[in-house]
Amino acid sequence: MALGVDYVRQDCSLARALEVVGERWTLLILRDCFLGVRRFSDFEAHLDISKAVLTARLAALVDAGLLARVGTGHAEYVVTDRARELWPAMFALTQWGESLSERGPRRIFEHAGCGGRVDRTGRCGACGDVPGPEDLQTRPGPGADPTVRDDAVSKALRVPHRLLEPLATRG
Amino acid sequence: MALGVDYVRQDCSLARALEVVGERWTLLILRDCFLGVRRFSDFEAHLDISKAVLTARLAALVDAGLLARVGTGHAEYVVTDRARELWPAMFALTQWGESLSERGPRRIFEHAGCGGRVDRTGRCGACGDVPGPEDLQTRPGPGADPTVRDDAVSKALRVPHRLLEPLATRG
Numbered sequence: 001m002a003l004g005v006d007y008v009r010q011d012c013s014l015a016r017a018l019e020v021v022g023e024r025w026t027l028l029i030l031r032d033c034f035l036g037v038r039r040f041s042d043f044e045a046h047l048d049i050s051k052a053v054l055t056a057r058l059a060a061l062v063d064a065g066l067l068a069r070v071g072t073g074h075a076e077y078v079v080t081d082r083a084r085e086l087w088p089a090m091f092a093l094t095q096w097g098e099s100l101s102e103r104g105p106r107r108i109f110e111h112a113g114c115g116g117r118v119d120r121t122g123r124c125g126a127c128g129d130v131p132g133p134e135d136l137q138t139r140p141g142p143g144a145d146p147t148v149r150d151d152a153v154s155k156a157l158r159v160p161h162r163l164l165e166p167l168a169t170r171g
Numbered sequence: 172m173a174l175g176v177d178y179v180r181q182d183c184s185l186a187r188a189l190e191v192v193g194e195r196w197t198l199l200i201l202r203d204c205f206l207g208v209r210r211f212s213d214f215e216a217h218l219d220i221s222k223a224v225l226t227a228r229l230a231a232l233v234d235a236g237l238l239a240r241v242g243t244g245h246a247e248y249v250v251t252d253r254a255r256e257l258w259p260a261m262f263a264l265t266q267w268g269e270s271l272s273e274r275g276p277r278r279i280f281e282h283a284g285c286g287g288r289v290d291r292t293g294r295c296g297a298c299g300d301v302p303g304p305e306d307l308q309t310r311p312g313p314g315a316d317p318t319v320r321d322d323a324v325s326k327a328l329r330v331p332h333r334l335l336e337p338l339a340t341r342g
Contacts, residue, residue: 007199009219011319013268013277014202014261020271022195028178031185048180060319085270088292089263091183096257097184100191106184121259121301148182 004009017089020064025049027090029057030083030146033067034090034133037042038076045169087133088122095120098143105141112137114159114163133163188260191235198222198261200228202255203216204238205261205304208248208324217245217324250335259293267290269314274311281339283308283333304334 005023007015021027028047037043043054058077061067066083069075091109098105098120109118112135116126123130139160140146146158152169161167176194178186191208192198192306196283199218214225232238237254239248245263262280269291280289283306287297294301303319311317317329323340 007219009319010199011316011325012199012202013272013276013314014265015199015268016271017268018198022193022198022266024193027189028181028186028192029184031183048178050234061178076237082270086267087259089267090325092260092263093188093257094183094185097186097188097191099253099256101184106182143184145182148180154182 019067021086023060025053026057026061027093029054029061030066030079030086030152031090031094033077033079033083034087034155034163035138035153036161036163036165037169038078038166039074039169040077042153042167042169045075045151046149060088063169074167091122094119101143103143104145106145107136107138108138110160111133111135136163137161138163181341191237192257194228194231197228197232200232201237201250201257202261202265203324204248204250204254205258206309206324206328206336207332207334208340209249209337210245210340213324213338214248215341216322217320230248242335245336246277255304259323262293263291267315272314274314277316278309279312279313280309281331282306307334308332309334 006019029043032043032046035124037046037095044051047054049074058067062069065080067077068080080141110116111118111124111127111129111131113131114124114127118124118131137160140158153167156167156169178188196218200214203214203217208217215222218225229238233240236251238248239251239323240302241249281287282289282295282298282300284302284304285298287295288297289302289307308331311329322337327340
């Protein structure tokens with residue numbers, strides 16, 4: 001039972017959500033998708049998982065309707081509307097994680113429309129909107145530690161970047 | 172690596188949050204705490220986990236500062252401020268889970284202050300506030316399936332109930 005991924009006898013929508021995105025690494029793969037990662041090799045460079053686990057997680061996300069495979073040749077993975085609807089939960093969980101650190105936020109989110117900083121509830125401090133992920137840009141905050149990783153994705157994420165736009169990891 | 176619970180080389184606050192609450196069953200234990208479950212035997216009756224796993228998860232949540240053990244004799248577990256700050260993320264994840272179902276919401280949340288229904292962003296449709304968990308009451312929605320469980324916690328949760336208030340599971 002402890003090794004299962006379903007919560008069969010829990011009549012609960014939190015359990016249902018966790019059946020889809022609760023497996024180890026799944027939410028971090030989706031995080032990377034929101035950050036603009038699309039290619040298998042980029043996920044692999046940025047996440048410390050084996051090809052087998054990454055392949056399984058991406059396939060499960062496609063099956064669940066959260067990612068779509070696009071393009072010919074080297075596939076790219078993009079978030080679907082169903083995955084975009086998960087953004088508020090992922091953002092809230094991230095902000096709670098930020099609150100556990102005393103170094104300040106690792107990552108700052110700004111409203112691309114007006115440049116205002118987004119607070120931990122997702123609201124723009126300048127205009128009062130709650131921007132969707134497509135209207136956010138992100139950059140490292142004072143709590144980020146650039147010494148942890150030097151892969152191409154991590155480097156590309158050190159400059160301000162609009163969410164969901166493909167990350168430029170190749171020169 | 173796949174069996175670890177930490178994401179050591181992910182300089183990311185979502186990863187940090189998942190290190191604390193990402194283990195299987197942990198968020199469902201916290202859900203029960205918000206619903207008013209406090210006693211070991213009630214968690215056990217409501218969750219399909221062994222005593223060993225429940226003991227380990229509760230201890231980890233106490234260690235992480237999310238639950239406090241209170242009372243003498245039979246211990247009760249109550250959420251700390253740090254856990255209360257996790258409510259927006261848990262609520263958002265639950266609402267996303269609700270969106271996966273076509274039967275309507277399994278659980279409805281209302282603002283105890285004014286009786287308004289809380290929308291999926293956590294905002295009260297009547298007064299416009301975003302109530303904290305202590306100002307919410309909950310009852311089963313049309314998507315709930317009362318045939319799934321008949322333990323004392325599930326039965327107690329079939330009547331409207333204020334969040335965080337101890338659940339009356341004993342006659």
